[in-house]
Amino acid sequence: MRIGELSTATGIPVPTIKYYLREGLLAPGELTSPNQASYGESHIRRLRLIRALVDLAQVPVAQVKEIVASLDADDVPLHDQIGRAHRALTPARKPTASPEARAAAAVEVNALINRRGWTVEPEAPALATLIETVAALRDLGQDNLVAFLDAYAEAVDTFAQLEVQAVSAPTRDQLAESVVIGTILGETLISSLRLLAQESISADRWR
Amino acid sequence: MRIGELSTATGIPVPTIKYYLREGLLAPGELTSPNQASYGESHIRRLRLIRALVDLAQVPVAQVKEIVASLDADDVPLHDQIGRAHRALTPARKPTASPEARAAAAVEVNALINRRGWTVEPEAPALATLIETVAALRDLGQDNLVAFLDAYAEAVDTFAQLEVQAVSAPTRDQLAESVVIGTILGETLISSLRLLAQESISADRWR
DNA sequence: GTTTATGGATACTGATACTATCCGTCCTAT
DNA sequence: ATAGGACGGATAGTATCAGTATCCATAAAC
Numbered sequence: 453m454r455i456g457e458l459s460t461a462t463g464i465p466v467p468t469i470k471y472y473l474r475e476g477l478l479a480p481g482e483l484t485s486p487n488q489a490s491y492g493e494s495h496i497r498r499l500r501l502i503r504a505l506v507d508l509a510q511v512p513v514a515q516v517k518e519i520v521a522s523l524d525a526d527d528v529p530l531h532d533q534i535g536r537a538h539r540a541l542t543p544a545r546k547p548t549a550s551p552e553a554r555a556a557a558a559v560e561v562n563a564l565i566n567r568r569g570w571t572v573e574p575e576a577p578a579l580a581t582l583i584e585t586v587a588a589l590r591d592l593g594q595d596n597l598v599a600f601l602d603a604y605a606e607a608v609d610t611f612a613q614l615e616v617q618a619v620s621a622p623t624r625d626q627l628a629e630s631v632v633i634g635t636i637l638g639e640t641l642i643s644s645l646r647l648l649a650q651e652s653i654s655a656d657r658w659r
Numbered sequence: 660m661r662i663g664e665l666s667t668a669t670g671i672p673v674p675t676i677k678y679y680l681r682e683g684l685l686a687p688g689e690l691t692s693p694n695q696a697s698y699g700e701s702h703i704r705r706l707r708l709i710r711a712l713v714d715l716a717q718v719p720v721a722q723v724k725e726i727v728a729s730l731d732a733d734d735v736p737l738h739d740q741i742g743r744a745h746r747a748l749t750p751a752r753k754p755t756a757s758p759e760a761r762a763a764a765a766v767e768v769n770a771l772i773n774r775r776g777w778t779v780e781p782e783a784p785a786l787a788t789l790i791e792t793v794a795a796l797r798d799l800g801q802d803n804l805v806a807f808l809d810a811y812a813e814a815v816d817t818f819a820q821l822e823v824q825a826v827s828a829p830t831r832d833q834l835a836e837s838v839v840i841g842t843i844l845g846e847t848l849i850s851s852l853r854l855l856a857q858e859s860i861s862a863d864r865w866r
Numbered sequence: 867g868t869t870t871a872t873g874g875a876t877a878c879t880g881a882t883a884c885t886a887t888c889c890g891t892c893c894t895a896t
Numbered sequence: 897a898t899a900g901g902a903c904g905g906a907t908a909g910t911a912t913c914a915g916t917a918t919c920c921a922t923a924a925a926c
Contacts, residue, residue, distance in 0.1 A: 501799060508791060531862055547714075548714045581850075592844075597840075608849060613860070618806070633796070634804050645812055646845075648783065651785070658737040
């Protein structure tokens, strides 16, 4: 398959595919001659994944690159592979909250993790985001929401359990891909479902 | 309070505050003379909100503008106000999935909404995103995740119920603000909690 | 054997989120 | 009263991101 066919097969313009190749999101095709390459089924799959991440989940291209790199690095334990994808997924955020609120939030979040019995390494980027968010909520005067942290954690555990159940791929490669897709598109799924549920409740309650 | 004090009070550079003023994210100060203005406590609050949305929740400035506009438009029913904020929150996404997958997903999603008994207007942007996501998951061969849609919806209902309980503001203005903050920062909260839960389960399972 | 497509490189574009500069005015300390 | 800085408002410049466009020499298709 040449690049033009790859383009019509996926609906992605040729210059964009070239761009993804340049950026290292997509592996180069197999060279059949010094300036001619051929692409396979795997390239179509990969492009579909890239588009879902970029267009649907709005993941920046640089992070998509990290994510696909983590998928291709299957010579490490699966947990490490997933951890790497997770790290690529959590963007660096500028600190927002006041230092005092952040310090208090850190204590609070760590207590929550202990209550839950979660195994979390202290450098997990999601941990920093969580602390920052709790601190920001306090700064914004939304303590009532923070009071439900435990309930949130409980519900979130439900998701994570579900997702582990949902993952049942025959090969290691497909397993890793499933986990990554589930993590990312799962979030889009949850967020749109939540918006829908909120609208419904809001309609019932305030209209 | 002059703009310099507003800047030191919030930690936001003066040029950035001027930029937010230009973009209409922040109401102009009260003019004390033709070229001198004074800002109040409400401006500090608003700037804190803007920074939480922009830096923490990574909402684009144009959407933050819509959101704060919806907060200030308190002359309509609360449900409409929330709906407007919701619309500002759901970015337009390029269609990703194949038309067939999308049509099938639409049927599936509508059935889910009926089973749940949700009140959802057909033009809700979150509905389009949900359909697109389900379709993309099918296209990516992740049917096993889609099979858990009902369980997801169930868990998400839990969130939405919690959030409605959590909202208990004395005034209508603060209520609307609470709902918006809860909707947006709640998502950051859920997403980082979910990542943490996943890492924990992944550590227990695959390490 | 001419037109079209391709791989690879480089340049350009439009959008976003600020920063920087300028100007005339105003307040403030001396 | 005046010098010096801050202010508001406007305009221009910058960095990053995600592509697009163009060019070239070669290869493929008709």
